Amino acid sequence: CLRKLTETTTEDGTPLLSTLAKVKDDHAKILERKREERNMMECRSDVTNDEDDHPVYPVANALIAFTSEGLNAIQRGFENGESLDMFSVRMTNPAFYGGMARPGIATKLNDPPSRNYDGPFNNPDIRIHGLLKIGGSSKKEVDDRLKLIQDTLEHGRLISDVAEISRIDGWTRPKPNRGKEHFGFQDHISQPLIDGIDDDEPEILPFSMKTDSSLLIVSEKTASEAPGRLATRPPWMFGGSFLVFRKLEQDVPAFEALTKKFLEYSCQSPGHMGAKLMGRWKSGAPIAMPAFHTNDSSDPKSAKLINNFIYGGDICPASAHIRKTNPRNLKQSAEQNFPRAPLAKIIRNGIPYGSDYNGDPADTSKRGLLFACYQSHIEDGFEQMQVDWANSEIFPEADTGLDPIIGQVGQSASGTNGNLDTFITTNTTDTEKGKNNTKSVSFRQFVTMRGGGYFFVPSISALHNDLGQ
Numbered sequence: 001c002l003r004k005l006t007e008t009t010t011e012d013g014t015p016l017l018s019t020l021a022k023v024k025d026d027h028a029k030i031l032e033r034k035r036e037e038r039n040m041m042e043c044r045s046d047v048t049n050d051e052d053d054h055p056v057y058p059v060a061n062a063l064i065a066f067t068s069e070g071l072n073a074i075q076r077g078f079e080n081g082e083s084l085d086m087f088s089v090r091m092t093n094p095a096f097y098g099g100m101a102r103p104g105i106a107t108k109l110n111d112p113p114s115r116n117y118d119g120p121f122n123n124p125d126i127r128i129h130g131l132l133k134i135g136g137s138s139k140k141e142v143d144d145r146l147k148l149i150q151d152t153l154e155h156g157r158l159i160s161d162v163a164e165i166s167r168i169d170g171w172t173r174p175k176p177n178r179g180k181e182h183f184g185f186q187d188h189i190s191q192p193l194i195d196g197i198d199d200d201e202p203e204i205l206p207f208s209m210k211t212d213s214s215l216l217i218v219s220e221k222t223a224s225e226a227p228g229r230l231a232t233r234p235p236w237m238f239g240g241s242f243l244v245f246r247k248l249e250q251d252v253p254a255f256e257a258l259t260k261k262f263l264e265y266s267c268q269s270p271g272h273m274g275a276k277l278m279g280r281w282k283s284g285a286p287i288a289m290p291a292f293h294t295n296d297s298s299d300p301k302s303a304k305l306i307n308n309f310i311y312g313g314d315i316c317p318a319s320a321h322i323r324k325t326n327p328r329n330l331k332q333s334a335e336q337n338f339p340r341a342p343l344a345k346i347i348r349n350g351i352p353y354g355s356d357y358n359g360d361p362a363d364t365s366k367r368g369l370l371f372a373c374y375q376s377h378i379e380d381g382f383e384q385m386q387v388d389w390a391n392s393e394i395f396p397e398a399d400t401g402l403d404p405i406i407g408q409v410g411q412s413a414s415g416t417n418g419n420l421d422t423f424i425t426t427n428t429t430d431t432e433k434g435k436n437n438t439k440s441v442s443f444r445q446f447v448t449m450r451g452g453g454y455f456f457v458p459s460i461s462a463l464h465n466d467l468g469q
């Protein structure tokens with residue numbers, strides 16, 4: 001049935017499943033294909049315009065990913081003696097194999113107990129084998145694509161006991177907050193630039209963000225550098241990537257209540273306090289750039305163009321979310337203390353869920369971010385960022401404090417989040433350097449994990465040749 005899925009095409013002839021490009025592909029070909037796709041989109045006649053008069057292309061894309069339990073289930077179904085070499089998968093990818101709740105890591109992630117997750121993650125009887133991730137220009141496109149996939153699966157009678165697909169919907173927020181997450185910040189600005197693939201996008205080239213593709217896509221190059229020493233990654237994994245999915249609930253009133261206390265923290269406005277916590281103003285303008293030390297940029301469209309900066313003074317606190325998760329230019333001492341830091345590269349692609357907060361503190365409906373990120377080693381990527389950086393008060397140096405946005409301190413037995421302690425700097429000019437300008441901030445953690453998992457997204461050819469026996 002997996003083979004059927006990879007062979008199925010949509011009406012316009014594009015493959016049903018699109019996944020990350022195979023790393024061994026000729027990079028020139030990938031670039032050429034990107035250009036062709038762009039041209040094709042520009043020539044399409046079936047486009048409508050949105051309220052801002054931007055073209056809306058009726059497109060959808062999908063990927064399929066598996067947990068280690070899912071891969072084991074596929075292996076058990078093989079009838080011809082073929083093997084996915086699950087021993088090597090396990091030895092070389094312990095984080096993926098053991099999962100997000102494995103002993104040893106759960107306490108470091110500080111995730112809440114699974115009984116406090118949302119369904120289906122709170123049901124210990126549900127064994128999650130895989131994930132279909134479908135993106136589209138409208139709900140209709142997504143529904144149609146899902147139906148096509150379900151029909152293919154049913155028709156193939158292969159996963160006949162897929163009892164139920166548990167569905168989680170996310171969507172871009174309505175105007176004027178399109179492109180922003182629930183706290184109100186422009187998202188999807190900064191991503192690593194993949195060597196050989198993003199070379200034609202110099203205008204957004206940030207210093208120190210060029211990334212070897214092998215940190216994002218499993219390749220022959222890193223097969224033997226994997227954490228387990230007794231094995232190498234089986235070749236069918238090459239060209240695939242590990243997907244970390246987390247449903248992260250955001251307490252918007254709590255975030256807003258904290259930023260309204262801006263005077264206590266020597267900030268100039270709630271927006272300024274938010275920028276100190278995030279490292280960017282809501283428009284996306286980085287507070288570390290001189291033009292935005294005290295002012296927001298009003299044009300979110302320029303956010304990508306102003307991603308080319310490094311951290312110098314203390315205007316952007318070292319704890320700020322974007323500085324914690326991508327410190328860009330670490331001091332030599334920090335590089336020595338955190339030698340694996342250069343390997344922490346992820347491609348993020350999350351989407352908000354839940355309705356917009358209507359400003360009424362009595363609004364108790366749930367909302368947040370369906371966080372997704374890709375990497376070639378979960379230990380070096382997501383786990384290093386969450387455990388060693390965001391949850392640590394000493395990254396990149398002593399007295400930095402936790403990441404105020406995603407730092408996790410754990411929950412009490414009754415399900416109440418603990419207090420998160422961090423520091424922000426109060427400087428507004430680069431001349432006021434030094435630790436005298438820091439204020440400690442303590443508040444109840446306002447982002448809460450509500451479930452998720454570790455998945456492997458195989459390449460199209462692996463789906464076709466190796467998994468779809």
Ligand code: N7H
Pocket residue numbers: 181182183185186187188189190191248249250278280321322323325326346348368369371382385386405406447
């Ligand atoms: Fe973050 N937010 O919307 O408030 N994140 N993030 N993130 N994040 C970033 O640069 C946010 C989360 C990274 O290169 C921006 O695209 C929220 C996790 C990284 O300068 C904003 C949640 C992890 C970057 C947010 C959340 C990361 C980044 C600025 C959870 C990894 C790039 C926009 C609810 C463990 C930094 C942008 C760089 C940027 C938000 C989660 C990582 C606005 C609300 C779990 C690497």
